[in-house]
Amino acid sequence: MxxxxxxxxxxxxxxxxxxxxxxxxxxxxxxxxxxxxxxxxxxxxxxxxxxxxxxxxxxxxxxxxxxxxxxxxxxxxxxxxxxxxxxxxxxxxxxxxxxxxxxxxxxxxxxxxxxxxxxxxxxxxxxxxxxxxxxxxxxxxxxxxxxxxxxxxxxxxxxxxxxxxxxxxxxxxxxxxxxxxxxxxxxVSPGLGLRIPVLPTVTLPLRPTPLLAPDTPLVRIVTSDFGDDGSLLRCAATPSPDNPVRAVVVEALGSGNLPVAAARTLCQLRAAHPEVAVVVTTRVPLGTVQAVYGCPGGGAELAAAGIPLSPYLRASQCRMVMLALLQAGYTAAEIEQVFRAAAQCANAHSSIGR
CATH class of the missing domain: 3.40.50.1170 (L-asparaginase, N-terminal domain)
Incomplete structure (x- = not known):
């Protein structure tokens, strides 16, 4: 030995x-x-x-x-x-x-x-x-x-x-x-372990190895609360020469819900700037993010609008995934599809668990 x-x-x-x-x-x-x-x-x-x-x-x-x-x-x-x-x-x-x-x-x-x-x-x-x-x-x-x-x-x-x-x-x-x-x-999900692929459409490890120092993409994290009118989100997520944002992580409420004005702003921004990737997680430390609530701005409504929800990763880890995928050459649409596939995989895992 x-x-x-x-x-x-x-x-x-x-x-x-x-x-x-x-x-x-x-x-x-x-x-x-x-x-x-x-x-x-x-x-x-x-x-x-x-x-x-x-x-x-x-x-x-x-x-x-x-x-x-x-x-x-x-x-x-x-x-x-x-x-x-x-x-x-x-x-x-x-x-x-x-x-x-x-x-x-x-x-x-x-x-x-x-x-x-x-x-x-x-x-x-x-x-x-x-x-x-x-x-x-x-x-x-x-x-x-x-x-x-x-x-x-x-x-x-x-x-x-x-x-x-x-x-x-x-x-x-x-x-x-x-x-x-x-x-x-x-x-976030104690039963997750390593039993299911968390990013099922991504081959890991990423090759060639991504580097951050030469050109770090700007990935913003925006937190929401009740009464949010979406103005902070619009300021953070609208790309410009002074704000070359490539992706935005939205910390929503509960299991992935936004006030209706913030949700409306998010949908408008995605339509106007499809080159900016978006994912919704939650500000709550534990538990999964799911498309459950059908109220205006609720997780189910966001998912129906094509906005990806991240079931297991909180904001800092969502940002790291986006940074890595951007440096690996993924487009905004491809990154959003990665998160959607992860949510589908998580839902299938939850169904089996029940």
Whole structure:
């Protein structure tokens, strides 16, 4: 049996953050990334089963960058992607990406879409922490140990999972649900797993590997609420030289419903600008988006008008899908058809489940 080769890619985030750095005036700073990957590994709980397993593995640490993930830039996404691809080419049997939680679900889904993990039978875990490394009860060491244990256990899960607070969640449909609790992530549809194709008409991973830094498409997220007159949506979604928007994600209410004025505006914009892709999700953290309600602006009415609803992905992950597909050369009409096919697949899955 060959020796496992585990690659740990660090990017900063709360898991590597401390309050030990002081500002120029001598006062304590806010939390900021300060620890590298080697320091994170030294903090692993000694009684965790991953620690013993790691003694029989080759572990390589690559500090890709060190920043708060709210400051993530397109070049950073490309850097993590390149590091994962390099680890795969160099024979990694498991990869752990240590990342900040603010954009963790975005990077996890991106890596699932663009990295050929199944070709190498290599699982990838993304993890982080809710509490800083020097807090009273840091959760990062256990999360990292759990992630390492996961990628050491079984190469049949050659996909991206978020390992956090004792849970292992597929990248598809994972969402951040809390800012101040250890259980910061959940799955939009816990029964989804990897059993159905979430983007059934797309061949993954996307090849050639999409890059974001050279030319990042403008994909806007617009949130709606009661009484929405559609003016914000019109401002955000109308393309112009100053607003070269390529796609819009609409965060609707409930299971995918919009106030009638906002829904009317959305339909008008799609008719006037068919080159701009549109998808509707919800601002609610958990549960599926479905074409259920037939009131004016309801999900059923939106679907009947040809507007795609995203059943499992929330706004940040919808945006990552659109970014990836745009960079892969998909047109607006093709992107919308991808989401419609996903909704059809989800409906069929729900019918079987009932």
């Amino acid at each position: 060959s020796t496992p080769r585990i690659v740990v890619l660090t990017t900063g985030g709360t898991i590597s953050s401390t309050t030990s750095v002081t500002l120029s005036d001598g006062t304590s700073s806010a939390v900021r990334p300060a620890l590298g990957g080697s320091e994170l590994l030294r903090a692993l709980p000694v009684d965790h089963p991953a620690v013993r397993a790691l003694s029989e593995a080759v572990v390589e640490v690559v500090d890709v960058y060190q920043k708060d993930s709210s400051q993530l830039q397109p070049a950073d996404v490309d850097a993590v992607t390149a590091a994962v691809l390099a680890a795969l080419r160099d024979g990694a049997s498991g990869i752990v990406v240590v990342h900040g939680t603010d954009t963790l679900e975005s990077i996890a889904l991106w890596l699932q879409m663009v990295c050929p993990l199944a070709d190498y039978q290599c699982p990838l875990a993304v993890t982080g922490a809710s509490f800083a490394a020097d807090s009273a009860h840091p959760d990062g060491p256990k999360n990292l140990a759990d992630a390492l244990h996961f990628v050491l256990q079984d190469d049949s899960a050659a996909a991206v999972h978020v390992v956090f607070a004792g849970r292992v969640l597929p990248a598809w449909g994972v969402v951040k649900i809390a800012t101040d609790q250890q259980e910061a992530f959940a799955s």
